[in-house]
Amino acid sequence: MIDGKTQLLGVIGYPIAHSLSPVMHNAALAHLGANYVYLPFAIHPEALEPAIQGFAAIGVRGFSVTIPHKQAILPYLTEVSEVAQAIGAVNTVWRTETGWSGTNTDVVGFLAPLQAIAHDWSQTQAVVLGCGGAARAVVAGCAQLGCQSIMVIGRDAAKLAVFHASWQNSDLGDRLLVDTWEQLPNRLVEANLLVNTTPVGMHPQTDASPLTVAEIAQLPSNSIVYDLIYTPNPTQLLKLAAERGLMAIDGLEMLVQQGSAALQIWLQQEVPVDVMRQALRQALGFSD
Ligand code: NAP
16 A cells, blocks of 8 residues: 555666566565555656656655666766676666665576576586677676686677677676677587577567577587577477477566566565566466
């Protein structure tokens, strides 16, 4: 129940109506009986500064950040975590005594299903399809796992070069490689971890897959195929991977875990991850 002590959380983006975050967070807040409400805020890029000032004025406790504000929010933060600096993007902001602090929980979210697998990642050659925003969290995650190499595949050589250069100050060194899709067939035979960060196969293009059956056949038999897409579930890529007997991981758990990590920061307490997962599954129309 909303009363005089209810505190405010939310998500900023533009557009924002499609966001599943309010469903997931409000389910958890209700379960905890926490006197908070989590709202969607459609903030036009030109209105970001007054919006952030307004949030401070009205005592917003924290908020999620999504497209197109993940980089643009940086100048308004007094503190940015190391991981968010490495990625160059923030998805979670909270109020402190001195201003706004930001971090990025996408890496924690990406890693959660992988860390649940007992695996020696030091011999892993990761291949990451796409070099956009999510790929940055995936590269940081693969680096944290200690992967032997991380090969990022993109369709635009200039964007790949910018992507590569942006990790210059990291400790990745020559473990990070970039290449174009034409070179992908040569990379697949050694890819023990293949991560799709492109939107290929996402609803409504549910029949599309970033890899063909023949390309999936080239992956080593111990490969893990991880698709960041969460709808459809499974994607065509994951269906083909499972048909080949490979371990397939979908993007839903990343979405749940990045959200639960954010809520934990705002509330400073354990949060009900199962409730958040269930709320998302229901909102996405998945049968259980
Ligand atoms: P983004 O910044 O737009 O990056 C998308 C990347 O995919 C770009 O490198 C883009 O290349 C490439 N791409 C787009 N269409 C392609 C195609 N037809 N063939 C080959 N490459 C293509 O998007 P993002 O924020 O990284 O998100 C990417 C995907 O990850 C989305 O499906 C999103 O839903 C998913 N995601 C999931 C989670 C989760 O929690 N599970 C979190 C974040 C993102 P160009 O730059 O050349 O266009």
